[in-house]
Amino acid sequence: MKTILVLEDEPPVMDVLRRVLKGYAIWEATSAEQALARFLDNHRHIDLLFSELALRVSSGIYVALLLRSEVPDLKVILASRYPPWVWNSDFGDVARLGDKAVAILPKPLVPEQILETVQGFIGPAEEAEAHLGCRGSSASSGATKLPMRSAPNLVYTVRPPDVGCSQCG
DSSP: OOEEEEEOSOHHHHHHHHHHTTTSEEEEESSHHHHHHHHHHTTTOOSEEEEESBOSSSBHHHHHHHHHHHOTTOEEEEEESSOHHHHHHHHOOGGGGOSTTEEEEESSOOHHHHHHHHHHHHOSOSSOOOOTTOTTSGGGGSOEEEEOSSOTTOEEEEOOOSSOOTTTO
16 A cells, blocks of 8 residues: 655644545654654555644654665655745755655645646555545535634635546546
8 A cells, every 4th residue: 555654733734635645555654753664664665754844842854864865765844824935944955855856736726636646646546535626525615714722813815726637437
């Protein structure tokens, strides 16, 4: 089974990622330290890192660089609510990851965009599972608002696409 290490410190966002990535083996972490421990505990087998760019104590770039020191061809997806000029100045040098096998998804996250990006890097999940964003799913009825603990005045809005996903049409 294809394995994704998901590093996200906001529980509501982790819930969405868990649903979108159904069918993949997911190792969940809420901190850089926990992500590194999961990586080492599982014998360094990982197909993809999906990480929040800005963590409370560290950054997704830092974690990706550490993991790539062990797995040089590791594919990385970072999610950020910040504009591109902030990525290098405040969270580390994203260019150090190179442009090969790296994607940065803007927040609010769109379930179909998450799934398409993941599948573009590691292929479809091995199990045929319903996924968030399809016309037939219960999630397609409207946007999901996700308040952030760290900034209560900000709210992620995860919205399903207006049309069916690329798998379901």
